Amino acid sequence: MPYGSATMPAAAVAAATVEFRNVTKRYDAGAKNVPGAVNDLSLTVPAGKICVLVGPSGCGKTTSLKMVNRLIEPTSGQILIDGEDAAKRDVIELRRSIGYVIQQVGLFPHQTIGENVVTVPRLLGWPREKQRARADELLALIGLEPGKYRNRYPSQLSGGERQRVGVARALAADPPIMLMDEPFGAVDPIVRERLQNEFLRLQEELAKTILFVTHDIDEAIKMGDLVAVMQVGGYLAQFAPPADILASPASEFVARFVGADRGLKRLSLSRVGDLDLREAPTARVGDEAAAARRLANSNPFGYLLLVDDQNRPLGWVGHDAIPTDGHLAEPMAESMSPLMDRRTTLKDALSMLLDADVQVGIVVDRKGAVIGLVTADMIAERMRETVGDGRFVPHATEVEPGAVVAAAAVAVGADDADGSGSEAELEATDAR
Ligand SMILES: Nc1ncnc2c1ncn2[C@@H]1O[C@H](COP(=O)(O)OP(=O)(O)OP(=O)(O)O)[C@@H](O)[C@H]1O
Ligand SMILES: [Mg+2]
Numbered sequence: 494m495p496y497g498s499a500t501m502p503a504a505a506v507a508a509a510t511v512e513f514r515n516v517t518k519r520y521d522a523g524a525k526n527v528p529g530a531v532n533d534l535s536l537t538v539p540a541g542k543i544c545v546l547v548g549p550s551g552c553g554k555t556t557s558l559k560m561v562n563r564l565i566e567p568t569s570g571q572i573l574i575d576g577e578d579a580a581k582r583d584v585i586e587l588r589r590s591i592g593y594v595i596q597q598v599g600l601f602p603h604q605t606i607g608e609n610v611v612t613v614p615r616l617l618g619w620p621r622e623k624q625r626a627r628a629d630e631l632l633a634l635i636g637l638e639p640g641k642y643r644n645r646y647p648s649q650l651s652g653g654e655r656q657r658v659g660v661a662r663a664l665a666a667d668p669p670i671m672l673m674d675e676p677f678g679a680v681d682p683i684v685r686e687r688l689q690n691e692f693l694r695l696q697e698e699l700a701k702t703i704l705f706v707t708h709d710i711d712e713a714i715k716m717g718d719l720v721a722v723m724q725v726g727g728y729l730a731q732f733a734p735p736a737d738i739l740a741s742p743a744s745e746f747v748a749r750f751v752g753a754d755r756g757l758k759r760l761s762l763s764r765v766g767d768l769d770l771r772e773a774p775t776a777r778v779g780d781e782a783a784a785a786r787r788l789a790n791s792n793p794f795g796y797l798l799l800v801d802d803q804n805r806p807l808g809w810v811g812h813d814a815i816p817t818d819g820h821l822a823e824p825m826a827e828s829m830s831p832l833m834d835r836r837t838t839l840k841d842a843l844s845m846l847l848d849a850d851v852q853v854g855i856v857v858d859r860k861g862a863v864i865g866l867v868t869a870d871m872i873a874e875r876m877r878e879t880v881g882d883g884r885f886v887p888h889a890t891e892v893e894p895g896a897v898v899a900a901a902a903v904a905v906g907a908d909d910a911d912g913s914g915s916e917a918e919l920e921a922t923d924a925r
Contacts, residue, residue, distance in 0.1 A: 508540035508702040509575045509669040516570035530556040531727035541700040547713035548723035554706040558672045562591045592663030592671040600647040607643035613666040631661040653684040674706045766835030770865025773798045786815045799826045804862035830855045
């Protein structure tokens with residue numbers, strides 16, 4: 494079940510702008526020649542947008558995030574929320590206005606799922622009935638049936654379900670800002686893909702300002718309206734929309750970090766709905782077989798797509814399988830193609846075709862009715878169109894050249910090995 498099976502009430506608070514202004518964090522402020530964790534970071538995340546912080550392990554992503562809700566205080570510089578300095582806000586009130594999904598989920602093991610979800614509302618002193626209603630509403634929103642899940646404990650959930658609960662908990666008090674630290678990091682790639690898609694769909698309704706951390710460039714490109722590529726030492730290597738980062742990486746480091754398969758990556762920026770879909774040669778169950786045979790003959794596939802009375806696909810019928818008279822029937826369908834919708838990224842569409850070892854995918858609407866067809870050739874064509882040379886062009890950057898050179902040798906794409914102490918962190922956030 495996807496997120497979004499229930500609708501969210503109109504947001505009580507609009508999204509807020511988050512601005513980092515020359516923010517530096519040195520854990521060891523006294524020591525000389527020790528690189529900072531975050532170094533003179535300046536960037537602005539517009540209200541309602543997702544900004545992804547991406548970079549190798551230890552580059553300062555988590556530190557940057559925790560300075561927003563003041564779990565960590567900057568050594569210098571300011572973080573402004575809707576123009577107001579976070580350092581001047583009451584810290585408890587500040588944290589309650591910011592949803593926080595911590596690295597490695599960190600649900601409270603001895604609380605039920607329902608209790609976990611309403612951690613912040615409980616601290617805010619909401620009446621019990623309102624808490625319960627909010628828990629159920631959020632569980633439905635993230636696609637977990639409240640009756641089934643509300644009284645379970647975290648250990649009785651799958652990894653993907655736990656990650657959704659982590660997101661629900663962060664949303665509970667409807668905060669204008671969400672900080673999400675590798676929110677989908679602890680699940681396998683297939684579940685991860687699904688959670689990403691569901692979350693993007695949810696964000697269309699929520700329109701929160703989101704700072705999202707990952708060390709996975711593919712995830713960054715997919716999730717971000719804006720992407721901040723960081724490198725070890727806490728330097729901002731590039732801050733731009735994902736398409737710009739792929740098209741013109743600002744440094745050798747960024748070029749290496751996004752990798753050689755930029756063409757393929759750009760496919761995740763286009764969706765099936767962006768293509769001119771091919772019309773599907775359809776025939777309906779009950780149609781006259783003779784006419785259907787003629788139709789099958791006249792199209793280059795030699796196949797018809799058999800649909801039910803709601804235009805939902807049942808499968809392909811080859812010319813040879815259609816009798817010379819009588820009517821079309823469901824058992825005549827011989828094979829099926831993967832189903833996708835307008836929002837499926839071209840990258841996902843291509844991998845669905847490759848997995849199913851077919852050339853054609855069927856695009857359906859929300860009700861499952863056929864809209865058209867996508868072919869592997871159409872996707873390949875789009876990939877050729879969108880690939881520039883994507884090389885790093887020197888001077889096309891506002892980044893300090895010294896910083897770029899110094900860190901260019903850093904290993905990229907390192908695995909994330911963090912994740913300790915997450916509950917303590919959440920308690921630090923909540924239990925005051
Ligand atoms: N409490 C601390 N005291 C001293 N150094 C710290 C502390 N927390 C983090 N660091 C250091 O600051 C740097 C940035 O750490 P941070 O946790 O922000 O990295 P990250 O980008 O989130 O990495 P990862 O992808 O592994 O989670 C690292 O070099 C780390 O060792
Ligand atoms: Mg981290």
